[in-house]
Amino acid sequence: MEILLKSGAVLLLVSLLLAWLLVVVKYLGFFPKVIKNQKHLLSAHIDYILMAILNWVVYHIVGPQGNEHMAHLIIVGSFLNPFLFLVMAVKPDIKKSTLSPFGVFSAISFTITTVGYSWAALVVLGVI
Numbered sequence: 001m002e003i004l005l006k007s008g009a010v011l012l013l014v015s016l017l018l019a020w021l022l023v024v025v026k027y028l029g030f031f032p033k034v035i036k037n038q039k040h041l042l043s044a045h046i047d048y049i050l051m052a053i054l055n056w057v058v059y060h061i062v063g064p065q066g067n068e069h070m071a072h073l074i075i076v077g078s079f080l081n082p083f084l085f086l087v088m089a090v091k092p093d094i095k096k097s098t099l100s101p102f103g104v105f106s107a108i109s110f111t112i113t114t115v116g117y118s119w120a121a122l123v124v125l126g127v128i
Helices: 002-028 038-065 068-090 101-125
Strands: none
Touching: 002 038, 002 068, 038 068, 038 101, 068 101
């Protein structure tokens, strides 16, 4: 379960990198052809922070009661969900319908995240 601590640290570093990228894009005017939607970039930054915190919280609350499979689901979901905002920051007009590649990727990402965090919640509740 220590992997949740380390993944949280990596997620925080990614978030900090995105914060600096946002400063460079928004205030220095760099990369206007690459980053087309600053709001989605900001959303990715915030989402990575939240995911880092959630990884650390799960580590401290679930502790040794959790297992590696649960941790891996949480970690994969924590990296993929905010990544969707990055995709939309670069390509805001991407097709987002249910059966589009973006829609399918989103559904898979949300499912992985939901299963991982639900598993952790059920462990805390003593159901599992």
